[in-house]
Amino acid sequence: MILSIFVTTDQSTMGEERKVFTLADVSKHNSAKDCWLVIHNKVYDVTKFLEDHPGGDEVLISSTGKDASNDFDDIGHSTSAYTMMEEYYVGDIDSSTIPSKVDYTPPKQPHYNQDKTSEFVIKILQFLVPLFILGVAVGIRFYTKSTQ
Numbered sequence: 507m508i509l510s511i512f513v514t515t516d517q518s519t520m521g522e523e524r525k526v527f528t529l530a531d532v533s534k535h536n537s538a539k540d541c542w543l544v545i546h547n548k549v550y551d552v553t554k555f556l557e558d559h560p561g562g563d564e565v566l567i568s569s570t571g572k573d574a575s576n577d578f579d580d581i582g583h584s585t586s587a588y589t590m591m592e593e594y595y596v597g598d599i600d601s602s603t604i605p606s607k608v609d610y611t612p613p614k615q616p617h618y619n620q621d622k623t624s625e626f627v628i629k630i631l632q633f634l635v636p637l638f639i640l641g642v643a644v645g646i647r648f649y650t651k652s653t654q
C-alpha cells in the first residue's frame with residue numbers, strides 16, 4: 507500500500523517528464539519524410555508541417571541537424587508561429603551535445619602608450635620651433651641692417 511502511494515506520487519511528477527534527445531538523435535530526422543528541428547533547446551517534429559510552412563519545406567529541411575534557433579529568430583516569426591510550434595513539440599535537446607559557438611575574438615591591438623606627455627612636448631615644439639626660426643631670422647635681419 508505504502509509502495510503504491512509512492513509510485514502514484516512518483517508518476518504524478520513523471521507525468522511531466524520530458525524526453526531529452528541528443529543532437530545526434532535529432533540529426534537522424536533530416537528528410538522530407540522525417541524532419542525534426544532544434545529551436546530554443548526544444549525539439550520539434552515538423553514532418554507534418556513541411557507542406558504547410560509559409561516559408562517552404564526546404565528551409566526547414568536545411569535547418570535540421572543543428573541548433574536552428576538563429577535561423578528561426580532571423581525570420582522574425584510571429585506569435586502565431588510560436589503557438590503553432592507547440593503542436594510539433596516532441597522533447598528537449600541535451601544542450602551539452604550542441605557544439606558551442608566559437609566567439610569571434612578580435613586580434614590583439616598593439617599596446618598604445620597612454621602617456622600623453624610626449625604628445626604634449628611635440629605640440630609645444632611645433633609651436634616654438636617656427637617661432638625660434640622667425641626670431642633668428644628677424645635677429646639676423648636686424649643685425650645685418652645695423653652693421654651696414
Ligand code: HEM
Binds near residue numbers: 577
Ligand atoms: C516549428 C518551427 C516553425 C514554425 C511553426 C514556423 C512557422 C512559420 C509561420 C507561421 C510563418 C508565416 C509568418 C509568421 O507568421 O511568422 C513562417 C514563415 C517563414 N518561416 Fe517558419 N516556422 C518554423 C521554423 C522555421 C525555420 C527553422 C526556418 C528557417 C530559416 C523558417 C523560415 C521561414 C521563412 C523563410 C518564412 C517566410 C517569411 C516571409 O516570407 O516573410 N521557419 N514560418
